[in-house]
Amino acid sequence: MLMKKEYEIKLENLLKQYIADCSTNQEINIRKCNLITDLNFNSFTLVQLIVDIEEAFGFKFNDSELSLEKFTSFNEIIDQIIEMEKRNKSNE
Amino acid sequence: MNSVEKKRVAIVPCESYEKKNVIKAVYQLMDLLKANLNPIECNARILLKPNLCLPESPHEAITTHPMVIYAVKEWIEQFSSSIYLGDGPVGEATADRQELIYKMTGVNNVIKESGYTIKKINFYNKLVKQEVIISNKRIKYYLPEIIKDFACIINLPKFKTHSLMTFTGAVKNLYGLLPGESKKIMHSLLPNKYDFAELQLDICNKVNPSINIMDAVYGIEGEGPGKRGKKKYIGCLLASTDPIALDMVCSILLNISNNSIPINAIALKKGYMVDQIEVVGSKIADFIMEDYILPKTVIMYKENDKYIQRIFDLAREKVKIDQSTCKKCKLCISVCPVEALSFDNKVIVKDDICISCKTCVEICPEGAIDIAYSKLYTQIREVGAKSNE
Numbered sequence: 001m002l003m004k005k006e007y008e009i010k011l012e013n014l015l016k017q018y019i020a021d022c023s024t025n026q027e028i029n030i031r032k033c034n035l036i037t038d039l040n041f042n043s044f045t046l047v048q049l050i051v052d053i054e055e056a057f058g059f060k061f062n063d064s065e066l067s068l069e070k071f072t073s074f075n076e077i078i079d080q081i082i083e084m085e086k087r088n089k090s091n092e
Numbered sequence: 093m094n095s096v097e098k099k100r101v102a103i104v105p106c107e108s109y110e111k112k113n114v115i116k117a118v119y120q121l122m123d124l125l126k127a128n129l130n131p132i133e134c135n136a137r138i139l140l141k142p143n144l145c146l147p148e149s150p151h152e153a154i155t156t157h158p159m160v161i162y163a164v165k166e167w168i169e170q171f172s173s174s175i176y177l178g179d180g181p182v183g184e185a186t187a188d189r190q191e192l193i194y195k196m197t198g199v200n201n202v203i204k205e206s207g208y209t210i211k212k213i214n215f216y217n218k219l220v221k222q223e224v225i226i227s228n229k230r231i232k233y234y235l236p237e238i239i240k241d242f243a244c245i246i247n248l249p250k251f252k253t254h255s256l257m258t259f260t261g262a263v264k265n266l267y268g269l270l271p272g273e274s275k276k277i278m279h280s281l282l283p284n285k286y287d288f289a290e291l292q293l294d295i296c297n298k299v300n301p302s303i304n305i306m307d308a309v310y311g312i313e314g315e316g317p318g319k320r321g322k323k324k325y326i327g328c329l330l331a332s333t334d335p336i337a338l339d340m341v342c343s344i345l346l347n348i349s350n351n352s353i354p355i356n357a358i359a360l361k362k363g364y365m366v367d368q369i370e371v372v373g374s375k376i377a378d379f380i381m382e383d384y385i386l387p388k389t390v391i392m393y394k395e396n397d398k399y400i401q402r403i404f405d406l407a408r409e410k411v412k413i414d415q416s417t418c419k420k421c422k423l424c425i426s427v428c429p430v431e432a433l434s435f436d437n438k439v440i441v442k443d444d445i446c447i448s449c450k451t452c453v454e455i456c457p458e459g460a461i462d463i464a465y466s467k468l469y470t471q472i473r474e475v476g477a478k479s480n481e
Contacts, residue, residue, distance in 0.1 A: 043472035043473065044399065044403075047402050047403050047406070050402065051398055051402050064410075064467075066468035067467045067471060068467075068472065
């Protein structure tokens with residue numbers, strides 16, 4: 001299992017690709033921004049992000065546990081990833 | 093190979109849905125197909141399968157025009173008065189919705205005008221399980237058992253573009269036979285459009301319609317096959333005993349290659365021989381449309397297959413049992429057409445088998461069964477709606 005810092009770096013790199021696609025010229029702090037209000041994520045981008053996280057971290061979120069609140073900020077996403085990793089670890 | 097052995101596709105002009113025009117065109121088509129037609133036995137049971145996917149007026153050109161149904165009925169009556177009609181709509185297949193579709197699409201008017209010679213049938217009282225292996229996945233789906241009771245199935249597709257499949261014609265129209273929400277589930281099981289095309293061809297092979305008559309007086313271009321598409325005048329009817337041949341000729345009208353239409357591309361890959369097709373009737377060049385608008389999403393899907401698959405997963409409604417309200421009467425288990433419910437001290441749902449037909453929801457005397465989308469799917473739909481405002 002990776003350290004929290006390693007998860008953060010991995011997620012940050014992943015989110016940077018989304019910012020590259022984003023048309024805004026403002027300086028964006030990935031760790032503090034809101035994906036929907038600051039980065040203009042739409043419904044399709046959110047699903048893209050979920051799928052990309054699953055691919056990058058090698059697990060699949062349970063559909064019934066997914067909700068928007070858990071994917072609007074960097075810290076919320078990190079919490080989800082760590083929770084999934086813990087669960088996978090305990091199932092091994 | 094002589095011309096008699098070839099798979100004929102007949103094309104004739106039909107300028108409008110005026111009754112005399114359509115009847116004349118249907119008789120011309122059947123005359124041109126004589127060499128390929130199997131004789132229809134006297135008073136054989138005949139099923140008409142139009143495209144009645146949505147409760148829309150015939151003027152929208154989304155559904156098979158009722159006058160085409162009427163004209164085909166006129167032709168059939170030479171042989172039989174045992175004529176039935178049915179289709180499975182997109183979305184819920186409840187009796188109320190089905191009836192609304194018959195009313196909105198003008199089918200009820202045609203039935204009345206025919207003196208009730210055409211009888212409506214409910215496909216979904218009993219289903220028969222089908223299986224096919226696609227890309228190493230065993231795919232199970234269900235077809236109405238009743239279709240076996242018909243000596244002749246006449247497929248009546250509508251000429252339309254399709255956001256996922258580029259074009260929806262004779263082969264794709266038979267997908268309408270799958271019950272209610274299971275259509276959506278198949279999309280989620282087979283998000284790759286070429287895999288999905290294989291399923292269409294399997295359904296077509298199993299249903300095996302005797303005659304296919306395409307309503308192409310008006311069709312849909314752009315973001316079809318529903319309301320997002322645009323009505324387009326084409327001005328003809330086409331027919332064939334072979335639904336694949338008919339769809340391949342439609343690709344000529346659309347001025348695109350067969351490889352641009354996944355169903356046609358897979359048929360070719362499986363060895364379908366284009367040179368077996370013979371076009372008869374009018375000159376096909378007269379109906380080729382160089383300006384036909386194809387769906388933008390045809391390209392978008394290609395680039396985003398894995399994301400689309402996840403959206404389809406999320407978009408599946410799931411049955412939820414409120415165990416505290418459930419009285420364990422097992423009525424739901426007895427009515428489930430696909431045996432997705434079982435009992436082990438409590439009612440258990442197998443999500444991968446459930447076709448979301450809602451029969452269990454309707455029958456439960458305690459109201460203990462509900463069907464709902466996942467929370468995220470509901471939320472992202474709201475985000476999508478806001479961003480479209």
